Amino acid sequence: MIKILTNATLVQLDPAQVETGIDIALEHGQVIKTGRALTTFYPDAAIISMDGKLVMPGMVCAHNHFYSALARGITADIAPSPDFLSILKNLWWRLDKAIDREVLQASAIVGALEAVRAGTTTVIDHHASPNFIRGSLGVIREAFEKVGLRGILCYETTDRNAEAGMTDGIAENTEFARQIDRNDDNRLVEAAIGGHAPFTLNDTALAMLKKAIEETGRGIHVHVSEDGHDAAFSRQHYGEDPLARLHRFGLLNEKALIVHGVHLTGKEIDLLNENDGFLIHNPRSNMNNHVGYMENIQQVKNLAMGTDGIGGDMFEEFKFSYFKHRDAGGDWWPDSIAKMLQNGNRILERYFGGDFGAIQPGCRADLTILDYYAPTPLTAENVAGHIAFGMGSRDVNSVMVNGKFIYRNREFPFEIDSLYATARKAAEKLWKTM
Numbered sequence: 001m002i003k004i005l006t007n008a009t010l011v012q013l014d015p016a017q018v019e020t021g022i023d024i025a026l027e028h029g030q031v032i033k034t035g036r037a038l039t040t041f042y043p044d045a046a047i048i049s050m051d052g053k054l055v056m057p058g059m060v061c062a063h064n065h066f067y068s069a070l071a072r073g074i075t076a077d078i079a080p081s082p083d084f085l086s087i088l089k090n091l092w093w094r095l096d097k098a099i100d101r102e103v104l105q106a107s108a109i110v111g112a113l114e115a116v117r118a119g120t121t122t123v124i125d126h127h128a129s130p131n132f133i134r135g136s137l138g139v140i141r142e143a144f145e146k147v148g149l150r151g152i153l154c155y156e157t158t159d160r161n162a163e164a165g166m167t168d169g170i171a172e173n174t175e176f177a178r179q180i181d182r183n184d185d186n187r188l189v190e191a192a193i194g195g196h197a198p199f200t201l202n203d204t205a206l207a208m209l210k211k212a213i214e215e216t217g218r219g220i221h222v223h224v225s226e227d228g229h230d231a232a233f234s235r236q237h238y239g240e241d242p243l244a245r246l247h248r249f250g251l252l253n254e255k256a257l258i259v260h261g262v263h264l265t266g267k268e269i270d271l272l273n274e275n276d277g278f279l280i281h282n283p284r285s286n287m288n289n290h291v292g293y294m295e296n297i298q299q300v301k302n303l304a305m306g307t308d309g310i311g312g313d314m315f316e317e318f319k320f321s322y323f324k325h326r327d328a329g330g331d332w333w334p335d336s337i338a339k340m341l342q343n344g345n346r347i348l349e350r351y352f353g354g355d356f357g358a359i360q361p362g363c364r365a366d367l368t369i370l371d372y373y374a375p376t377p378l379t380a381e382n383v384a385g386h387i388a389f390g391m392g393s394r395d396v397n398s399v400m401v402n403g404k405f406i407y408r409n410r411e412f413p414f415e416i417d418s419l420y421a422t423a424r425k426a427a428e429k430l431w432k433t434m
């Protein structure tokens with residue numbers, strides 16, 4: 001059945017475009033035609049009037065941790081954590097150990113709901129639950145499918161929890177990728193191969209990750225040089241920079257998702273660029289953990305943006321990305337941040353195949369619809385400025401993934417009060433256990 005979204009204000013970020021009075025025809029989860037008065041071309045189509053609302057390609061959150069969705073406002077007893085390593089030890093490595101199936105279910109559902117309400121159509125998740133490894137990605141996938149959110153999932157392999165924890169992490173990644181491969185082609189959820197960070201991945205772990213990447217045809221999703229500690233540890237123990245070490249193990253390819261990279265050297269960025277991998281920038285998390293600013297960010301070829309577990313609101317991350325860059329003395333304008341955000345769609349093309357991130361024939365119909373009241377003219381030249389200085393997730397009216405409304409006129413097609421109540425209960429249990 002063909003659907004036509006009529007009278008939309010079509011907004012695209014890269015290349016920037018703002019055009020009013022546009023009809024968008026959709027079929028089989030794709031855009032099939034855009035233009036004026038399309039209803040005459042398709043007289044039998046279902047017509048959905050946009051009444052001038054903004055319709056833009058859906059937003060991609062390229063790095064998130066839904067397991068941390070229940071950490072908001074945490075009141076567990078946490079020792080003072082002045083540096084990055086103590087934040088991991090005192091908070092995150094205690095929290096992830098306390099996650100069981102029930103907590104993960106609740107956490108993934110609210111993570112997905114929050115992302116969609118903010119206009120995000122894809123979340124690339126990086127998961128850890130050392131006491132519930134096998135089967136954990138299937139639980140997260142169920143939440144994505146219930147909400148209708150697109151995703152790429154992986155498990156954070158680490159050598160922190162003995163040999164068994166490491167092999168289970170690898171097995172969870174490869175088995176999940178195989179499950180996906182047995183699925184139909186119109187999949188909503190894809191798989192990557194996850195690793196925590198070079199300082200918790202010994203050489204055995206890196207060799208296993210390489211094998212998993214080869215066997216599954218996927219890419220690595222890993223934190224690298226988030227804090228100066230990761231780089232210092234690598235130089236001290238292995239005599240080389242962390243990304244050079246990953247490269248020596250053959251872990252960099254066009255599907256590689258290298259997260260943070262705050263302390264990458266120019267040479268490491270060259271390696272990433274030569275291998276056509278991605279750098280995922282998480283400005284709010286970097287500020288929260290006081291790990292510094294990636295001064296050489298403009299040298300990276302493939303940039304995308306994530307939240308690193310601080311919700312799923314890419315409008316918010318956009319603003320921090322821009323203001324932090326300006327604060328650090330960078331010379332980017334908002335249009336460069338818009339390109340970075342938009343570029344998350346290139347990751348989807350490499351994992352799912354097909355075209356993403358544009359409203360044009362043949363492209364996946366993952367769309368964000370906003371009832372934004374522009375106080376000044378909105379044009380292709382200033383649309384990124386509107387996002388940096390105004391437009392936000394409060395303006396999100398509806399969200400479509402694969403041509404289907406998963407959120408419409410600010411409502412989900414199922415009730416969410418009980419899901420949030422379950423999450424609050426699970427959060428209390430989680431805080432007590434940890």
Ligand SMILES: [Zn+2]
Nearest residue numbers: 126223259308
């Ligand atoms: Zn992260």
